[in-house]
Amino acid sequence: MLRLFFLLIFVLNFSVGVPSPSSREFSRDDFPPGFVFGSGTSAYQVEGAANKDGRTPSIWDTYAHAGKAHGATGDVACDGYHKYKEDVQLMVDTGLDAYRFSISWSRLIPNGRGPINPKGLQYYNNLINELVNHGIQPHVTLNNYDLPQALEDEYGGWVSRKIVGDFTEYAEVCFREFGDRVSYWTTVNEPNVFVTGGYDLGFVPPQRCSPPFGYCSRGNSSTEPYMAAHHILLAHASAARLYQKKYQEEHHGFIGLSIYMWGFVPLTDTKEDAIATQRAIAFQYGWFLDPLVFGDYPNIMKQNVGARMPVFTDHESKQVKGSFDFIGIVHYNNMYVKDNSNSLKMAYRDFLMDAAIELIQIQDSPSAFELPIMPWYLQAVLEFFKQVYGNPPIYIYENGQRMQRNSTLDDIARVNFMHAYIGGVLDALRNGSNTRGYFVWAFLDVFELLDGYGSGYGINYVDLDDPDLKRYPKLSAKWYSKFLKGRSRAVHRNPTPDPPEKTDRSGPKTVRPDAGDGRWRFSASRTRNRRVGWRVFPPKIRKTRTDRRKPIIRSGEISLDLVEFLARSGEISPDLVEILAISGENSKDLTDFHHFCQIFFIFQISTPTEPDRRSLMF
Numbered sequence: 001m002l003r004l005f006f007l008l009i010f011v012l013n014f015s016v017g018v019p020s021p022s023s024r025e026f027s028r029d030d031f032p033p034g035f036v037f038g039s040g041t042s043a044y045q046v047e048g049a050a051n052k053d054g055r056t057p058s059i060w061d062t063y064a065h066a067g068k069a070h071g072a073t074g075d076v077a078c079d080g081y082h083k084y085k086e087d088v089q090l091m092v093d094t095g096l097d098a099y100r101f102s103i104s105w106s107r108l109i110p111n112g113r114g115p116i117n118p119k120g121l122q123y124y125n126n127l128i129n130e131l132v133n134h135g136i137q138p139h140v141t142l143n144n145y146d147l148p149q150a151l152e153d154e155y156g157g158w159v160s161r162k163i164v165g166d167f168t169e170y171a172e173v174c175f176r177e178f179g180d181r182v183s184y185w186t187t188v189n190e191p192n193v194f195v196t197g198g199y200d201l202g203f204v205p206p207q208r209c210s211p212p213f214g215y216c217s218r219g220n221s222s223t224e225p226y227m228a229a230h231h232i233l234l235a236h237a238s239a240a241r242l243y244q245k246k247y248q249e250e251h252h253g254f255i256g257l258s259i260y261m262w263g264f265v266p267l268t269d270t271k272e273d274a275i276a277t278q279r280a281i282a283f284q285y286g287w288f289l290d291p292l293v294f295g296d297y298p299n300i301m302k303q304n305v306g307a308r309m310p311v312f313t314d315h316e317s318k319q320v321k322g323s324f325d326f327i328g329i330v331h332y333n334n335m336y337v338k339d340n341s342n343s344l345k346m347a348y349r350d351f352l353m354d355a356a357i358e359l360i361q362i363q364d365s366p367s368a369f370e371l372p373i374m375p376w377y378l379q380a381v382l383e384f385f386k387q388v389y390g391n392p393p394i395y396i397y398e399n400g401q402r403m404q405r406n407s408t409l410d411d412i413a414r415v416n417f418m419h420a421y422i423g424g425v426l427d428a429l430r431n432g433s434n435t436r437g438y439f440v441w442a443f444l445d446v447f448e449l450l451d452g453y454g455s456g457y458g459i460n461y462v463d464l465d466d467p468d469l470k471r472y473p474k475l476s477a478k479w480y481s482k483f484l485k486g487r488s489r490a491v492h493r494n495p496t497p498d499p500p501e502k503t504d505r506s507g508p509k510t511v512r513p514d515a516g517d518g519r520w521r522f523s524a525s526r527t528r529n530r531r532v533g534w535r536v537f538p539p540k541i542r543k544t545r546t547d548r549r550k551p552i553i554r555s556g557e558i559s560l561d562l563v564e565f566l567a568r569s570g571e572i573s574p575d576l577v578e579i580l581a582i583s584g585e586n587s588k589d590l591t592d593f594h595h596f597c598q599i600f601f602i603f604q605i606s607t608p609t610e611p612d613r614r615s616l617m618f
Contacts (some may be wrong), residue, residue: 036437040100049081072452258328263377295321375424
């Protein structure tokens with residue numbers, strides 16, 4: 001029997017008068033002792049000094065110098081290489097507990113292997129010492145899109161198994177040289193986005209792909225994403241096991257991997273879209289999380305990808321399984337999922353065709369440039385970890401609001417975004433999530449992968465026209481500082497938007513009203529940059545249909561059609577049917593819906609062939 005999981009974002013607290021996200025007040029003291037608040041950047045995005053003191057190009061340098069980020073590069077960026085003391089003082093003034101940054105492999109070991117660059121070593125020692133001396137906890141990422149170009153040229157980088165040994169040696173240099181002061185290590189940042197963007201569609205470094213999925217000078221979109229992901233997992237496990245065996249006891253540190261996490265929702269409440277959402281979860285999250293937690297890839301991936309899917313040996317499976325102390329989460333936006341099972345009939349397929357899905361950006365934002373404020377999806381992601389992967393320690397390593405870079409220092413939309421999501425994390429904690437920290441992206445307006453300097457996520461503005469690249473705290477930095485030092489509330493001039501209004505159950509509409517008009521060929525492609533439509537297909541969604549049901553959730557309303565369908569199938573208990581039916585009917589009368597979700601109803605339909613662990617959908 002086919003197994004479905006439905007994670008419906010639903011609220012037990014139905015009482016009128018519950019504060020909305022934009023007015024709700026909470027303080028730092030409401031969070032558990034030891035909960036870490038921070039902010040972050042990454043090496044190529046902030047350091048600059050790209051050609052100085054022995055650093056050699058990375059694949060990100062090559063990408064930027066090819067004009068892929070609107071002609072901008074990270075050659076100077078925010079000049080963090082020279083201004084790190086000023087930046088650390090700004091962190092102190094803000095009140096940060098921790099700072100997340102990455103190490104440039106090609107600055108530390110210019111050839112990718114072999115001799116260490118003493119000036120690169122000195123820079124990272126100086127930065128780490130400055131942080132520690134000011135009481136700020138370093139959280140270090142070893143690789144963030146910036147593999148040394150030398151290794152890419154030599155053997156193809158992540159598509160070659162040789163990378164496992166080179167990455168492990170690089171990681172050991174970092175553990176040995178910095179581990180006495182660094183307690184939190186992330187091996188690779190958001191590899192699920194990196195491998196699909198870099199090896200399927202080819203729109204991010206190292207730009208490997210093949211027609212018709214992308215037009216690159218090299219690559220194979222049908223095989224290389226899976227090869228690169230496999231080698232990332234093996235490299236991560238090799239480095240993690242080395243750390244755990246040789247350094248962890250002495251340094252008392254922790255190591256993990258960071259995954260990009262969307263909130264996925266079926267476009268309609270049809271069975272086809274529900275199952276497609278399961279596949280989206282398996283292909284996007286389970287691709288990396290299942291091997292880390294269970295030792296193997298999701299069954300649906302092995303089934304759909306077939307012989308192109310790499311296979312773990314027994315030794316590799318044991319090496320990868322459990323090779324983490326925490327999981328990092330990157331979360332910005334959310335997707336509707338539509339079934340595209342016909343793609344499985346194609347002889348030549350890429351990652352998304354193997355998943356047999358179409359992904360549509362949820363676009364419920366007062367500004368076309370900004371990301372929608374929907375913290376309930378992040379809460380669903382955290383609940384997903386709790387229910388499926390055993391509630392491991394979680395650090396939310398990236399979450400932030402995109403705005404036009406030079407628009408204003410009075411970034412009210414970012415304040416409301418941070419307020420809503422931090423409040424959502426608090427509610428998730430109260431519901432049992434094992435989240436340990438929250439890091440807003442970004443500490444500065446850094447060089448962005450696809451947008452260059454056209455957009456900014458920073459809570460501090462960097463004046464690129466000033467020869468000294470002067471920093472100016474934005475309203476969001478001041479709000480964050482106030483929150484970290486006491487009680488704070490959001491600014492109301494641009495309130496947090498509510499989810500879509502309840503709809504008339506008798507109407508024919510089936511497609512969610514906030515689905516974007518364009519359909520992206522691959523959701524991971526977009527990541528944070530909402531306006532970058534690199535493969536936008538013409539909209540084919542009809543706004544009214546009479547042959548489909550209504551969506552599952554509308555501002556607290558549960559589709560009774562769906563409940564009845566599951567009940568007739570004998571796949572949920574009568575008690576749960578009654579509870580959901582009553583709640584769904586009562587929700588029609590709500591005048592103030594509490595969107596900070598505290599409880600998530602989970603429908604589990606078991607199967608004798610699939611372990612009870614995979615593919616929730618939210």
